[in-house]
Amino acid sequence: MNRPDRVRDATMADVAERAGVSRMTVSRVINDGAKVREATRRAVQDAIRDLNFQPNLAARNLVTAGELRIGVVYSNPSAAFMSDFLVGVFEEATSAGARLILVRGENGAAPSLQELQRLVSGGVHGVVLAPPLGESAVVLDVLRAANLPVAVVAAGLPPAYAISVRIDDREASRAMTRHLLDLGHRRIGLIVGNPNQTASTARLDGARAAVATIEDAELVVAHGAFTYDSGLRAAEALLDGDRRPTAIFASNDDMAAAAVSVAHRRRLDVPGDLTVVGFDDTTVATTLWPPLTTIRQPVRQMASMALDLLLRALRSPGSSAEVYADHVLDHVLIQRDSTAPPPRAPSRADERLLNV
Numbered sequence: 001m002n003r004p005d006r007v008r009d010a011t012m013a014d015v016a017e018r019a020g021v022s023r024m025t026v027s028r029v030i031n032d033g034a035k036v037r038e039a040t041r042r043a044v045q046d047a048i049r050d051l052n053f054q055p056n057l058a059a060r061n062l063v064t065a066g067e068l069r070i071g072v073v074y075s076n077p078s079a080a081f082m083s084d085f086l087v088g089v090f091e092e093a094t095s096a097g098a099r100l101i102l103v104r105g106e107n108g109a110a111p112s113l114q115e116l117q118r119l120v121s122g123g124v125h126g127v128v129l130a131p132p133l134g135e136s137a138v139v140l141d142v143l144r145a146a147n148l149p150v151a152v153v154a155a156g157l158p159p160a161y162a163i164s165v166r167i168d169d170r171e172a173s174r175a176m177t178r179h180l181l182d183l184g185h186r187r188i189g190l191i192v193g194n195p196n197q198t199a200s201t202a203r204l205d206g207a208r209a210a211v212a213t214i215e216d217a218e219l220v221v222a223h224g225a226f227t228y229d230s231g232l233r234a235a236e237a238l239l240d241g242d243r244r245p246t247a248i249f250a251s252n253d254d255m256a257a258a259a260v261s262v263a264h265r266r267r268l269d270v271p272g273d274l275t276v277v278g279f280d281d282t283t284v285a286t287t288l289w290p291p292l293t294t295i296r297q298p299v300r301q302m303a304s305m306a307l308d309l310l311l312r313a314l315r316s317p318g319s320s321a322e323v324y325a326d327h328v329l330d331h332v333l334i335q336r337d338s339t340a341p342p343p344r345a346p347s348r349a350d351e352r353l354l355n356v
Contacts, residue, residue: 018047054121068098068314070307071119071148073139074130075105077227078254080282081299085130085153088303096311108194108226110136120146126310127151128303132197134158149313151306154297156198158326163313165306165327169199172295172331173206173249176277177219179293179333180247181210184341185275186217189238189245191255193226203251203279220245224255231258239266239274246342247275253284256292260338271340281334290337298329305329 016026021040029036029044036044047053072089076082093100103119105111110133119127120142126149133139134152140159143150151163158164180188190207193200204221211219220243222234231250235258238245250256256278260270268274270290278285281296305327313323 014051015044015047015053018051019043068126068311069101069122069124070098070310071101071103071124071127072130073103073105073111073116073119073127073133075108075110075133076130077107077225078252078280078282080253080284081280082130084282084299085303088300089128089307091300092304092307092311096308098307098311105133108132110138113138113142116142120148124148125314128306128310129153129155130303131155131199132194134162134164135196135198149310151310153302153306154199154299156202161324163306163309163324163327165302165309165329167297167302167329167331169202170206170209172279172297172333173203173251174210175206175331175333176249176279176295177207177210178213179335180249180275180277180339181214181217183247183275183339185245185247186214186342187220187243187245187247188217189220189222189235189248191222191224191231191234191238191248191250191259193224193251193255195223197226200251207249218243224251226252226254228254228258231255232262235259235262239263239268245274247277247339249277249279251279253278253280253282253292253294256294256338257284257288260288260290260292271338273343275339275342277339281332285334285336293336293339294334296332296334298331302329 021044025036025040026044029041074082089100101119101124103111103115116139127143129139129150129152131154134155135157152158154166155164156169177188188211190204192204207219211217220238220241222237224230224234231254234255235248238248239262248259250259256276259276263270263274263276270276278292278294280299281294285292285294309323
């Protein structure tokens, strides 16, 4: 009796290699294509049996399907970010005639292995991953084993086989920090995000690069997790420290909103006493007072583009070289009312007046 000789799940590429044929030929056999020689068909079927290959149900009807089924897997802790992301994929799916199957993880963690396998066995043709899951080895391994095309959004280190749509996080962070330095701030607090996300490291690197160009400037770092609660704790730590910053740059708008809340609780005027800026330009940026200066990451456009590229790859395999490029979109620094030059230190004349 033949036994599978691989520990991981076999893929269509494994079957093709074992049978000595192309993946297209394997696909034709799976779909009961007539233009396959009988000897070739038997070789492919033997390889499928030997490797215990489980074809994705979608492979049986991909060629003739009028409606493509796309999995959308997400677990971002920012509700505002996910709102923009989901609007983007829903709008694109509606115009393109695709059906979305949503799978959600909790607080940035991947969905369970059972949920992912259920998605795969349910017959999706491809998957879009919201950040941070585009960098999740657990999720990517399951999808690659199933030979499913994948599009990732805002993944700093996207896998080479995936469609990628993102911005340049390092350059965006450098630009915002440079803006604060140009306003005259020399002690800048940075609230970074989850350390296991490439975007967090890139934004920290960008801020450090900008600060390094000014001799008397310094960056004071506090750690968050891209959530409002973590932003509260990080802002408190920055404002309690010996080196209290005159500006706080939070790595997303949720944490920036938390920093504004902490400032208000301490009776600090924003931006008169403390400048606060964010990242993403979600609805949060314009629904608090004062509205946030922030980096606009085109989340809705990125999500829509990722789904569009994935559908193009599925419907027109010949366009894969263009589709699978690393698509880096522009960011924009949006200036609103939460920024100002640092408060002026009292002069000796001011101090004399205060003592009168």
